[in-house]
Amino acid sequence: MTVALATFELTKRYIDGERRRVAVDAVSLSIDTGRLVALRGPSGSGKTTLLGLAGGMIAPTSGDVQLFGASIVHLRDAHRTTLRRERIGFVFQELALVPDMSLLENVLLPLVPTGGAGRAERERALALLARFGLQGREASRASRLSGGERQRGAQARALLRDPSILLLDEPTAHLDAKGAAEVVSLLAGLRDEGRTIVCATHDPRLANDPRVDHTWTMTDGRLMDPDAPRPEAPAC
Numbered sequence: 001m002t003v004a005l006a007t008f009e010l011t012k013r014y015i016d017g018e019r020r021r022v023a024v025d026a027v028s029l030s031i032d033t034g035r036l037v038a039l040r041g042p043s044g045s046g047k048t049t050l051l052g053l054a055g056g057m058i059a060p061t062s063g064d065v066q067l068f069g070a071s072i073v074h075l076r077d078a079h080r081t082t083l084r085r086e087r088i089g090f091v092f093q094e095l096a097l098v099p100d101m102s103l104l105e106n107v108l109l110p111l112v113p114t115g116g117a118g119r120a121e122r123e124r125a126l127a128l129l130a131r132f133g134l135q136g137r138e139a140s141r142a143s144r145l146s147g148g149e150r151q152r153g154a155q156a157r158a159l160l161r162d163p164s165i166l167l168l169d170e171p172t173a174h175l176d177a178k179g180a181a182e183v184v185s186l187l188a189g190l191r192d193e194g195r196t197i198v199c200a201t202h203d204p205r206l207a208n209d210p211r212v213d214h215t216w217t218m219t220d221g222r223l224m225d226p227d228a229p230r231p232e233a234p235a236c
Ligand SMILES: Nc1ncnc2c1ncn2[C@@H]1O[C@H](COP(=O)(O)OP(=O)(O)OP(=O)(O)O)[C@@H](O)[C@H]1O
Pocket: 014, 015, 016, 021, 022, 023, 041, 042, 043, 044, 045, 046, 047, 048, 049, 050, 093, 200, 202
C-alpha cells in the first residue's frame, strides 16, 4: 500500500505577542492511499494547523511533510504551489466561497491563476455540481445558498483538478443530520474511488461513522493514538 501523506515530528510554534504557543507538537503520522481518516479534538487542539501544514499552506517550525514519499517542506514556493494545485484539494473551515459570485464561478475559481476555464473544465465543474446534488443551483450566488449547499459546493471546487488527496476542515459543521449524512456518504464515495481524505472535525457523526477508516485525536497539539503508526523520521 502506498503512503499518500506522512508527517515526521511535525511542529508549528506561533509567536503571538509575548506568548509562544505550540499549535502542533511533534506529530508523526502516516496515511495510506485510499483511506478516509478523521482528526478530532477540542477547539484549539491544532487540527486546522495540522491540516494546513499537511497541505503545504503553513510552513512548519520543524519536521517534515511527505506527499507520496516526497518532502514538500524543502521545495521552493512555486514548486510547492504547483504540487499543491495538482495533488491536493482543500476545503477550508470557513469555505472561502466568494459570496457575490455564482456557484459555478466559485467552482471554477481555482483555474483563474492558470488561465481560466475552457469548455472541458466547465463541463467537469457542472458534472461535479450534479454529483454533489447541486444541479439547478449553478447560477445562484454563493450568498444565497444554504449551509449544506455551500459546503458541498466548496467540496466540488476542491475536486475540480481531480486531486488525489482531499483535506477538509470541519466538513459537517453547522449541518443538520441529513446534510451531515450526505456529506459523509459523498466522502466515503470519493474514498472508494481511491482518493485519500483527511477531515478535521469535532463532529462525532463524522468521526464515529463506520465508513471512516481511522480516527486520530489531537490534544494540545499532540496526536493521541497509541495504535497509530509512528514512522521513523527519515535519515538526514
Ligand atoms: N496564525 C496564528 N497565530 C497565532 N496563533 C495561532 C494561529 N493559528 C492558530 N493559532 C493557535 O494555535 C492553536 C491551534 O489552533 P487551530 O486553529 O489549529 O485549532 P483547531 O483544533 O482547528 O480549533 P477549532 O476546533 O476551534 O477549529 C490555537 O491555540 C490557536 O489560537
